[in-house]
Amino acid sequence: MIRTSETWRQETRENIRQAAGLAAISIGVFDATAAPDAQVEIPEPLWAGGSVLDDGLPVCYAVYEPAFFRLDRRQLLLPKEWGAMQAQRFVGNAQADGIGLFKQAQEIEITFGGKHDLAGLTLDFGTLDEEAPVRLEIEALRDGAVVASQTAASPGAQLRVELAMQQVDGVRLRFARLRPYGRTRLARVRFGLGYEYGNAEILRITAAQSRSPVSMELPGDRLRFLLRNENGRFDIESPSALVQFLAEGQTVTVRYGFALENGAEWVPGGVWRLQEWTVDGGEAQFTAAGPLAALNDVQYETGEYYRLAHNARELAADVLRTAGLSEEQWYLDPYLERVQVTAPLPVASCAQVLQLLANRCRAQLFSGRDGRVCIETTVPAEFAAESSAQQPPFSDAATLGQEGNAVYAAFEPSFFRLDKQQLLLPASGGTKPAGWTALTPADGEGALSGALVLLQYEAPTNVYSLEIDWAGAPPVQARAICRVDGRWQYPGVTLLPAAGRERYGVAFVHCDAVEIEVQRCLPGRRARMRRVQAGRMTDFVLGKEQIFEGMEGAMLPRLRCVTGSWTGWHYDPGDTPEEVAKVQLEADGEWARVEHDPFADLSATAAGTALEQQHGAYVSRIRATGGKAAEAVLKGVRLGRTSHPVQACAYDSGEQLPVDNPLFDAADTADVLEWIRDFYMRRLEYKLEVRGFPELEPGDWIELWDGRGAQITAAELTFHGGFRQTLTLRV
CATH class of the missing domain: 3.55.50.10 (Baseplate protein-like domains)
Structure with missing residues (x-):
C-alpha cells in the first residue's frame, strides 16, 4: 500500500467522494531521484511563488501586462481575500523594461545534494505561450563550474531541453529576455526529457496487476491507455518530433492523484515499458508492460x-x-x-x-x-523494543510486543480507576510485565520531552499499521517515524488517539526501525503504552457502501494437503570425470550449446585448437578460437540426486496441491509447504468492483465490512476522469 496523507484518506474514503480524480502519463526518461534531492533558489516572487518542483494544480492569475491579460477563462482574477489564493506557479516580482530586459538577468538556481545524470530538462512556463521567456539560458553545473549549456530562443509554454548533463550537482536557468514589461514565470521543472499528458489528453487508463502471495505463478502487469490524437500528432506520417520520439521499450511513467481541499496529492502508478501503439482517427491506444515482462x-x-x-x-x-x-x-x-x-x-x-x-x-x-x-x-518480522526515557520500576519497554501486560494504578489526573482494570503496586517488588511507562509526567501544558520507544528489526521489513494499546490513557498527540537505510524519514506520521486502543496506518516500507514518540498528554499525566503490534494489515476498511455492483463470491476447492519433495545432491570431487558429450565446433568461432544432465567440474578439450568455454550445471557453451574446425570432448563429474517427499496437511479430505521447486532442500522445505498451505486454506475468494483507490496494490491486507482480514491478489484500476477498480480478494 502506498503511503498517503490523512487528508487523502479522509476525502477519498468518505461515502460521497468530492475529490476529483487526476492522472498523468509521462513517456520519456526522467530522473525520479532528482526532485526530492533538489533545493530551489528563486528571485523575489510576486504574491506567493509556488515551488517549481511541486506537482500542484497551478493556476494563472490575470495581471495587467502587455499582450497578457485575457478573458478566455484560462486566467483567474485575483481574489479579494489573500487567503483564497490558489496554488500557483512562480511569478517574479520584477518587470522587464520596454525591450524585455532586466538591469540584472533574473535567475533560478537549482542545487542537488548529490550528483545526477540528466538526459535533459522539461520546463513548463504555464498554459499560455505568452508566459514563456523570449530568451532562456540553461547551464549545468558541477562543483560550481559550467559543464554544459544551451540557449533557447522563443520557447512555447513548454520547453524540452535536449542536453546531456553528466554528474551535475546544479542547474541554472537565466531569463535573459522577456516580452516587453513581462515577468519571469515558471510553473514546473522536470529533470529529464519526455512528454506528459494529463486529464485533458487522457481518455482512459487501465492498469491490471496480479500477484501470487506465495509465488506459485508469475506476476501479471499490463497497462493500456487511450490518448486524444489531436491534430494527428500520433500519426505515423506526422512531422512532429513526438512520433520520432516514440519507440518500443520507451519508459512510461504513470501517476494518479486527487484534487484535495488543500491541493493536489499524487501517488506513483508504476513504471512501464511501451510495447505497441495504434492510431484510430482521433484516438491513439498504447500498450505497455511491467519490468518483469x-x-x-x-x-x-x-x-x-x-x-x-x-x-x-x-x-x-x-x-x-x-x-x-x-x-x-x-x-x-x-x-x-x-x-x-x-x-x-x-x-x-x-x-x-x-x-x-x-x-x-x-x-x-x-x-x-x-x-x-x-x-x-512475507515471513513476519519480530521487533526488539527499548526506550531511552527514564522509567518507573514496573516499566519495561522490552515487554511491549507481548500479550497480557498489566496496567498499574497511579495518582495522575483522570487515570486512577477502581474497576479492576488496574493493579495496585505491590508493597515490595514482584510486579508483572506492564509494557512501557515514562517516569516524568507531562508539564502544565501537557508537553513531554523524550517520551519515546524504539522498535528495531534485524532486517528491513514493511510495517503498514501500528496497533497501540495506550493502557487506558490515550495521549493527545504522538508521532511515528521510520528509519530506512540509516536515515529517519521525517516528518513521520502524526497520531491523534481517540480511544484506548487503536490501529494507525503508517505504510513504512523497507524500514529497520520505528520510533513512537508521545508528544502531548493531559497535564500531569505520564506517557504509557501497554502493547504495540506492528503488522502488515493496513488501515483500509472496505465498506459495503463502497462496492458498486453485486460482488462475486466463490468457495475454492478444499485443500487436503500440499506435497513436494526436496533434493539431496551428492558430489565427490574425487570421482573420475566421465564423458558428457562430443561437440563439433565450426571454424568461424560460433558458440556450440550443449544441454546435459547436471554435472560439476565441467571441462572441454580439443586436439590442435584452443577453446573458449562457459559451463553451467545443465548447459555448456563451447567455441573454437584457433581458426579451424575441431571436435571437442566435454567431461565432468556427474551429480547424484535423491528425492525426499514432504507434505503439509490441511483438511481430512479435499484436493492435493503438488509443488515442484527444484531448489527445495532439507533445511526448510516443510516450512515452505506449510506457508503455501496456510494461504490456500483461505478458500473464500471475492471479486468486486469499487470506487478506485490508487494507493491499493496486490499483496495488501485490508479489513472487510465485517472485521475479517482479506488479501488483495489482483487489482484492475481504471481512470476515465474518475476512478473505478476491480479487486480480487482472498479471505
Whole structure:
C-alpha cells in the first residue's frame, strides 16, 4: 500500500467522494531521484511563488501586462481575500523594461545534494505561450563550474531541453529576455526529457496487476491507455518530433492523484515499458508492460552446483544481472541472505528462476511502483523494543510486543480507576510485565520531552499499521517515524488517539526501525503504552457502501494437503570425470550449446585448437578460437540426486496441491509447504468492483465490512476522469 496523507484518506474514503480524480502519463526518461534531492533558489516572487518542483494544480492569475491579460477563462482574477489564493506557479516580482530586459538577468538556481545524470530538462512556463521567456539560458553545473549549456530562443509554454548533463550537482536557468514589461514565470521543472499528458489528453487508463502471495505463478502487469490524437500528432506520417520520439521499450511513467481541499496529492502508478501503439482517427491506444515482462525473454543457463551453499540474495542478483539489470533496478529483501541454496538454478527464463527463488524464500516477486523488480519476504518480522526515557520500576519497554501486560494504578489526573482494570503496586517488588511507562509526567501544558520507544528489526521489513494499546490513557498527540537505510524519514506520521486502543496506518516500507514518540498528554499525566503490534494489515476498511455492483463470491476447492519433495545432491570431487558429450565446433568461432544432465567440474578439450568455454550445471557453451574446425570432448563429474517427499496437511479430505521447486532442500522445505498451505486454506475468494483507490496494490491486507482480514491478489484500476477498480480478494 502506498503511503498517503490523512487528508487523502479522509476525502477519498468518505461515502460521497468530492475529490476529483487526476492522472498523468509521462513517456520519456526522467530522473525520479532528482526532485526530492533538489533545493530551489528563486528571485523575489510576486504574491506567493509556488515551488517549481511541486506537482500542484497551478493556476494563472490575470495581471495587467502587455499582450497578457485575457478573458478566455484560462486566467483567474485575483481574489479579494489573500487567503483564497490558489496554488500557483512562480511569478517574479520584477518587470522587464520596454525591450524585455532586466538591469540584472533574473535567475533560478537549482542545487542537488548529490550528483545526477540528466538526459535533459522539461520546463513548463504555464498554459499560455505568452508566459514563456523570449530568451532562456540553461547551464549545468558541477562543483560550481559550467559543464554544459544551451540557449533557447522563443520557447512555447513548454520547453524540452535536449542536453546531456553528466554528474551535475546544479542547474541554472537565466531569463535573459522577456516580452516587453513581462515577468519571469515558471510553473514546473522536470529533470529529464519526455512528454506528459494529463486529464485533458487522457481518455482512459487501465492498469491490471496480479500477484501470487506465495509465488506459485508469475506476476501479471499490463497497462493500456487511450490518448486524444489531436491534430494527428500520433500519426505515423506526422512531422512532429513526438512520433520520432516514440519507440518500443520507451519508459512510461504513470501517476494518479486527487484534487484535495488543500491541493493536489499524487501517488506513483508504476513504471512501464511501451510495447505497441495504434492510431484510430482521433484516438491513439498504447500498450505497455511491467519490468518483469522483459525478464521472460532472457534465458538463464549458468546455474552451478555449489558445494558451499550460496545465499538466495546473491543468486537472485546474478539472475537479474544476466537479464541486463543494474543494482538500482531491483530490490532484494535482506532476509534472502538467511536462505542457503546448494541446488543449481534450473534452465528457465530469468523471471521463472526468480519466481522459484521467491517461493523457496517464502517471499513475493513483483514489480514495484518505482519500476524496480522486487522480492520481499512475507515471513513476519519480530521487533526488539527499548526506550531511552527514564522509567518507573514496573516499566519495561522490552515487554511491549507481548500479550497480557498489566496496567498499574497511579495518582495522575483522570487515570486512577477502581474497576479492576488496574493493579495496585505491590508493597515490595514482584510486579508483572506492564509494557512501557515514562517516569516524568507531562508539564502544565501537557508537553513531554523524550517520551519515546524504539522498535528495531534485524532486517528491513514493511510495517503498514501500528496497533497501540495506550493502557487506558490515550495521549493527545504522538508521532511515528521510520528509519530506512540509516536515515529517519521525517516528518513521520502524526497520531491523534481517540480511544484506548487503536490501529494507525503508517505504510513504512523497507524500514529497520520505528520510533513512537508521545508528544502531548493531559497535564500531569505520564506517557504509557501497554502493547504495540506492528503488522502488515493496513488501515483500509472496505465498506459495503463502497462496492458498486453485486460482488462475486466463490468457495475454492478444499485443500487436503500440499506435497513436494526436496533434493539431496551428492558430489565427490574425487570421482573420475566421465564423458558428457562430443561437440563439433565450426571454424568461424560460433558458440556450440550443449544441454546435459547436471554435472560439476565441467571441462572441454580439443586436439590442435584452443577453446573458449562457459559451463553451467545443465548447459555448456563451447567455441573454437584457433581458426579451424575441431571436435571437442566435454567431461565432468556427474551429480547424484535423491528425492525426499514432504507434505503439509490441511483438511481430512479435499484436493492435493503438488509443488515442484527444484531448489527445495532439507533445511526448510516443510516450512515452505506449510506457508503455501496456510494461504490456500483461505478458500473464500471475492471479486468486486469499487470506487478506485490508487494507493491499493496486490499483496495488501485490508479489513472487510465485517472485521475479517482479506488479501488483495489482483487489482484492475481504471481512470476515465474518475476512478473505478476491480479487486480480487482472498479471505
